[in-house]
Amino acid sequence: MKLYCLSGHPTLPCNVLKFKSTTIMLDCGLDTTSVLQFLPLPLVHSPRLSKLPGWVSKDGTINLEKELKECAGRVFVDSQPEFCLPEKELLDLSTIDVILISNYHCMMALPYITEHTGFTGTVYATEPTLQIGRLLMEELVNFMERVPKAQSATCWKYKEIQRLLPGPLKDAVEVSTWKRCYSMQDVNSALSKVQLVGYSQKVELFGAVQVTPLSSGYSLGSSNWIIQSHYEKVSYVSGSSLLTTHPQPMDQSSLKNSDVLILTGLTQMPTANPDGMLGDFCSNLAMTIRAGGNVLVPCYSSGVIYDLLECLYQFIENANLGSTPFYFISPVANSSLEFSQIFAEWLCHNKQSKVYLPEPPFPHAELIQTNKLKHYPSIHGDFSSEFRQPCVVFTGHPSLRFGDVVHFMELWGKSSLNTIIFTEPDFSYLDALAPYQPLAMKCVYCPIDTRLNFHQVSKLLKEVQPLHVVCPEQYTQPPPAQSHRSDLMLELQPPPMPYRRCSVLGLPFRRRYERIQLLPELAKSLVPSEIKPGISIATVSAVLQSKDNKHTLQPVPKPPPLPPSKKRKRVVEEPPEVLAPKPLLSGAVPLEAFLAMLHKHGITEVKVEETADGHILHLQAEDTLIQLEEDGTHIVCDDNEPLRTALRDLVLRFLMKL
């Protein structure tokens, strides 16, 4: 059993598990942090961005004025943003049989894997994962295609040149494999390969293994996966949460008794407690609005935003913000808000029960109804006519490189009354803000990451007791910024097996058993005999049939009835004679008793030699050797058949026949 690790990002994993005869890809997360190296894509022409100076190396030898621009001491690539894909060279992607998706954030690389690679397998995901994943992909494509960029920068990627570049660009990894965003066509084609599954549904893969999604509590339809054969169980835990937010709670008990547990997607903000952050978010928001400023919340169009809106729903009354408008701007804003209300079966119990009243499970329905929350596909169109300030705007993309958020950054960045509140933990806020410097706007970092923290995960692992744990190497040491926090790492016995990008791990357990079925007819014919109290054995003669990774013992086919015609001469080749099986022997030959027996039969000159496995008896007069070993007895004599038979019978006296 082997694990190929194609992504080094702990929360956007992409691993391939080879288990029995199957090749299973676990998630295909897309590392979008690469876009931070690029200049933002403004929706309307931005004089500031277009006037940025090009970059020329200090000695003037390298001139990349067209490709690289300088802003506030940092260099950015002026091109359409590109993403860092999962590793493609480690393994032939066309050999992948299935892809298991755990949540919609972890499937953004799907089109890169399934399209143009020869992939012919199936993708398994839950319905909300598919639908919301589609929304996020659509949004991404829309953001990119809305602002087409004529040129595409490639020169900076040459290794010799990249080495000489300043700052973070120099240290960017695998730049040659960075790719532009996929097209809508790719998205549709990739998503057409998805087969929907429900929680606890057992899916057979070629009869070899069974995969089952379990609720993971992180987002709508998010799942952990169990991959098991009859005797082995591998759990894949990715992006789980024990907090009571909107999704169905995490199913922990089914993870018990795993041989291997692959652990990914822990919280990226181990020191930030989501509750505290949510409180901080609200108070910063209220403070800004009260002072007459606007609040900008860069966020994904699904996920935490539902919780933010729910929290604000309760808070705005308290804080006297009832008259402040809230805007949600995204190409998929409407679908996202609507979808959340219809996936009732994937919600937590509290919200589920509301549906029976019937009431919308999320309170944002009421916010929309009372006109407190308004959503628009983009800043163009209706929004511009209804826009009132001060207000709160939720919009993407959290990297601040594309999407409507770019416009608001340009619009509000100059006033210190306004505040930008980061809630998504995926991007470093300082890096995200870098191309907008100098910035007067207040910045607040309230990363809300509901995924398991180290305390919760160690409790979980204590409970489910996996034999081995595999995790990204980042989890085996404290975060670099807080090296004194030994509580922010996994401490396990035995220690977890760390992986990094491009690792290939041999998982430390061996398959020892395979289940074989007995057909009823065969079972009927067996005659067990008891050899110990409670243990009976029977000899089986059968034909082993292996098909589709299933093994069955079938009765031996009877020889075909003799042809009725006796005219023909008997064929020379007779059908193989089915002989009655020889009886099986068991037991051991006791040395003393055997020597006595030999003596009785006239063999007196016996030299006994002790060996590692038993004894060698040298019958000197007969020049014969008898090797008595634990699992066999050999009689070596020269062409003296009567003697051999006599000796054999003597040995057999001590053994039991079955």
Added chain:
Amino acid sequence: MMHHPQAFHFLDQAGLTKPLLQLQTDPSLFVASAANHLLARLLTFKQPATTSHTTQGNGLTVPPNTEEEELAVTMATSPGSGRSVTMEILKHLESSLESDSHTQVLQGLRLLALTLPELEAPLWGSVIRRVLRPLEGLVLEGRGGGVTQPLMDVLLATYRSGPCDSRLVSLMASMLNSQNPSDAALCAAATLRLKTCPPDLRQKAVAVLLGPLQMVTGITLLDRPNDRHADQQIDHRHADQQIDHRHTDQQIDHRHADQQIDHRHTDQQTDQQMDHRQTDEDNRQTDTDQDRQTEGRSSLSLLLDHLNQKPSCISLLCLCVSSTPYITDMESSASVILAVVSLLRICNGHSPSTESKAPIGCSKASTNLIGCSKVQRCGLDSLASLNTCSGAVELVVEVFHVLLQYLQNPDSDPTVLQKTYQAMLRWLSVSAEPSSLADLVNEDLLPVLRKRVCDVRWEVRDSTLEFLGQLCACEALACTVTPILLGALCDQESYVRASAISALARTLPLPLSGLQGEAGNHTQEEAVSQLLDILSQDSEGFARRAVVQFFISWLKTHPSSSSSSSSSSLRSVLSLGSTDLDWEVKVHTLELVDDLMEETLPGHQETELWLVELGVVTALLNGLFDCDRPVALKACSLLLRLRDMVCPRSLGKGAMTTDDATATVAKVTFDLRGQVWEREVTRKLQEKRGSDWVRESREVGCDRLNGNRVSDGTDGAGSEACDRVTGESVCEGSVTVCEVLWSLGLEERRSVLSQSSDHVQNSPLSLLQDILNATHTSHAEEVIVDCY
């Protein structure tokens, strides 16, 4: 019953002591505790009688045999004196302290702790003499496990109640040597709280308490070379280096050994190293000394074990850190403050100290502490009381930084924030030159306070506003803070509104320097009108009470505020406040009236206008006829004062004087129409006037009033009749104040009102009423609960 000698004799004669002693170990805690109390009472009851039989003195000096004999003699001769009871109890006490049963020991100790403070010299001495040996047994033979707290209680009670004894001190010292760090710390904390304490013992206690702090924070607190803990500290430094070293080894090997085993292992190694080093250094060291060293080190590893487990770590550190305010007299009090600051940093997840490069004492322990609000609260409490000790001034900035961290941490518990504010206030007063902190306050503190005012949790908003109010009192921040406070007046939570109002009241004495004349006035007018809205509309009593109190302090700070706007707002407060539904609001309103009278009455020119136009009289009368006794009582006494000041007795009788001022006062009239108490006052007036025509008209008047009530003045005939007969002063609603004041029978009223409501509660009548009520209700269960 034990207040009566007869009861004592009864117990004595009926031989009830034995069963009582048995009940001491009753499985029911209530029974056992009651038995213990009764026994303690028995022991202390007959004390004075015994003095005549024993030698005077502290009792310890008496040779044991003499007293035994004496007691025996007394027992035989005077069976009624209670000697036998005392002896029996004492014998039982002694045997139970020597017993193997945990419960018996525990109960014996509890009895002793109850009794000792009450005992007087001779008996005290004999008790001590009897129990000292078994106590020594408990402490020295280590049988005291699990009873440390009661044992220490007994020792402390002994120490406090009698003369100092060396055996006692050595007992306490050996308690401090306890192998269990929690027990030792418990004893040390108790020792430190003693008023007088031998310096050696105190030093030992300090060492016990600072040891864990030093270990966790890595700040050197104990540096005396010959001290056991100093050795520990060296040890622990070594151990740390060792751990670090091993840690890197682990990283290279990719092997992970169990942390705990690792610790122990390194301890042993270090022990060996230490022994080696020490023998090299000092060959004269005796064996016993080495034994002591090893013992010290084993207690160090015990302490480490203790700190590695979360519950024991937290309770131990809470104890240690709460005791730090008692350790401020030592030279290194600055480092104690640093240690507390460092501990608070650790609790917040920061590395312990920014300055000192000291290694983290015990990484597992600091993991236990992260986010622990219990330790945070204890630490902040201690930090608050450490502000007075020497060296505090130099550390102000350091302390402020950690407090700011707490305020900025979004995960801080509301109770922790509250403590942070308290500590912040205490330390604000420490700073020698306020200007050095001004930047800190303006640039760091105010922004975070602004944010906290918008917090999701109302508790946080509440304590922040309270703090802002207190901050205003010591800093000239009013102009920045007032708008924040005004914004908080519309909070959803009534407690928060109330706190905002109280904080506003605290800003009153400050000149609004930041706001230029009119702007300032404008803000204040706005505030006042907002407050009046709250008083009239708020649904919660807390906010309304706060409003009235705001005006009380307003009156105090703006004594000469006789401008029209201020008097109109005062009028509104009085009329709204005196008719409020909440009795506390009403009482506060009367306090406001009190202050008004205090300020204005003596020699005021326009008393009359003032009395009536501001509505003082109406407010007082509203109070007088209120159904809440405290309100009525307060109003009554105020009215009495008013009457004595404004209307001298002669006026009450209708006689005119020559004094102009008084004369004008006498003529002051007010309108009582439409008031709730109109009928009552009218009746009183009529009674007072007592003349025939009044008596004649009473029926008519009453008719009129009844008519008024029923048909609201439709009975015109009655009204007219009233006018005709009773004269203008009553029926037109205008009466003179003095007349009313004299007619109300205030003295009588006051005497009735000042009887507490208990006289009804405790009377059999009340019980009877309850029973009668009970029979009328159908809810049998409720009745049973009520009766219980």
